[in-house]
Amino acid sequence: MARQHSLLPLGLLVLLLYGGSRLAEYGMAFRPHEAPGAYHSLVSSLGWVSAVLLALAVVNLLAVWRCRR
Numbered sequence: 001m002a003r004q005h006s007l008l009p010l011g012l013l014v015l016l017l018y019g020g021s022r023l024a025e026y027g028m029a030f031r032p033h034e035a036p037g038a039y040h041s042l043v044s045s046l047g048w049v050s051a052v053l054l055a056l057a058v059v060n061l062l063a064v065w066r067c068r069r
Contacts, residue, residue: 007053007056007057007060008054008057008060008061010053011050011053011054011056011057012054014046014049014050014053015050015054017046017050018043018046018047018049018050021042021043021046022043022047025039025040025043
C-alpha cells in the first residue's frame, strides 16, 4: 500500500461524502418532516470511516518517508 498511495485519495473522497451528508443532515433539520434514523447512523459511520482512512493514510505517508531515509 505504501507504493500505491491509494489511501489518501480514498480518504479524501469519503471525507467529501461525509461533509456533503452532514450538510444535507443540517438542511433536513429545518424541514417539517423528521429525517430517518438510519440516515443519522449512516452519516456517523461515514465520519468514522473517513477518520480511519485518513489515519491510515498518515501512517502510510510516514512509512513512505521512513523507507526513503
